[in-house]
Amino acid sequence: MEWRDRAEPRGGKLDTDITYAELNFLRASRLNVGSMTPDTPAVAAKPTLVCRTFTPSGFRTHLMRGLLLGSLLLVLLLLTASISLLCMYLHANARLAQEAEVLDVFRANSSRLEQELVIERLQREEAVRNRSSLEKECRVLQEQTVPNLIANHKQFLMEVEAEREQKQRVLEHYVEVQEKCNNMQQNSLFLSKNSFLYQNCNKTMDPRDPSGKCTFCPEGWLVFGSRCYFYSTTEQSWELSERSCRALDAHLAVIHSREEMRFVAEHINTTIWIGLSDRDIENDWRWVDGTPYAASPKFWPRNQPDNVGNEDCVTISQNMDWNDDKCWWLYTSMCQKAASVLHIQSGYISA
Ligand SMILES: [Ca+2]
Ligand SMILES: [Ca+2]
Incomplete structure (x- = not known):
């Protein structure tokens, strides 16, 4: 109500x-x-x-x-x-639509994940194969390569050490050579190529010898090998001839080889004295410089030495024949002495 x-x-x-x-x-x-x-x-x-x-x-x-x-x-x-x-x-x-979208996304993600899974499986299989291969290579390295490398490394270290020692020796030699070079430059004289000394040295220098060694003889002397020869045209006895050679810091020529004998014979034009005699003991021939007679070449003709009238001093002629003659006879002579040894490097000359 x-x-x-x-x-x-x-x-x-x-x-x-x-x-x-x-x-x-x-x-x-x-x-x-x-x-x-x-x-x-x-x-x-x-x-x-x-x-x-x-x-x-x-x-x-x-x-x-x-x-x-x-x-x-x-x-x-x-x-x-x-x-x-x-x-x-x-x-x-709307929810169904959202769920459908989610489902589509899920399906797409699922498909993508499946593809990625397949790729991952393939990659895994490849990785397994690679791992197997790497394991084999590793075993090879451990069993063969590594020991070889270690041996090579030791060998390399030994070579390096040898090279270091060699380098040290080379350096020491270089320092020594440098000191010698400095001393040589300090103690040497520069030699002109037009000088007489250089011209004479140049005749005896061996181009294959890096030391620049040459044999040098005073002006007026002949050079043969490592000796100098002076032909004296003064006719004197054997003894005076020897004394004259001694005055020149030389002695009568001593023949050491056939080549030397030929050289001496080519530079004389008459009979000369040489430094051979048996003045002290008959038939005991002695060279004036002490060269052993038995070891030297001999150029006696068949009828010499004959010692006719006590012949004790020896002469030679242009035909290289020897003859024992009387020592007081007057002949020219050939003096001989060792040549000076010089070294010419870069224009500098040193003894
Ligand atoms: Ca004699
Ligand atoms: Ca004779």
Whole structure:
């Protein structure tokens, strides 16, 4: 039941709807009517409380209203349910779409992972093969190559050490040669190529000898091998001839070889004394420089030495024949002495 304020019945009809406030208002209005006077200001009449009764038409009206309201509620409920279902459908559909996308991504990732797995498997198989190959190579290295390398390394170290020692020796030799060179330059004289000494040295120098060694003889002397020869045209006895040679720091010629004999014979034009005699003991021939007679070549003709009239001193002639003759006879002579040994390097000459 619903309560509401009313002044009076609407349109002369009783209203079946009445509230608790209307009942109180109606009661107060009846009480105030009896006590009011003509001077008393009229008090607004309050609605009287009327107890309405339900009629069949009102019941139908209420029923219709209830049915209408229920229908509206039902429609609203159905509409709400439909909207909810639609929302749920859309939401589910969206989720399904998302799930489908996720599934597609998952499938794509799965396919990619499978491909990567295949690649990884192939790479793993290749790695296994490579590992096997590397293990074989490693065994080869351990069994053969490494020992060889170690041996080669030791050999290399030995060679390096030998090279270092050789280098040290070369350096020491270089220092020694440098010192000799410095000494040579300090103690040597520069020799002009046009000088007599250089020209004479140049005749006896061996171009294959790096030391620049040459044999040098004084001016007027002949050089042959390592000796100098001076042909004296002064006719003297053997003894004076020998003394004259000694004065020149030489002695009468001593023949050491056939080549030397030929050289001496080619540079004389008459008979000369040589440094051979048996003056002390007959037939005991001695060279003046002590050269062993037995070891030297001899050029006696068949009939010599004959010692006719005590011949103890030896002469030679241009035909290389020897003859023992009397020592006091006067002949020319050939003096002989060792040649000076010089070294010429880069124009510098040293002894
Ligand atoms: Ca004799
Ligand atoms: Ca004779």
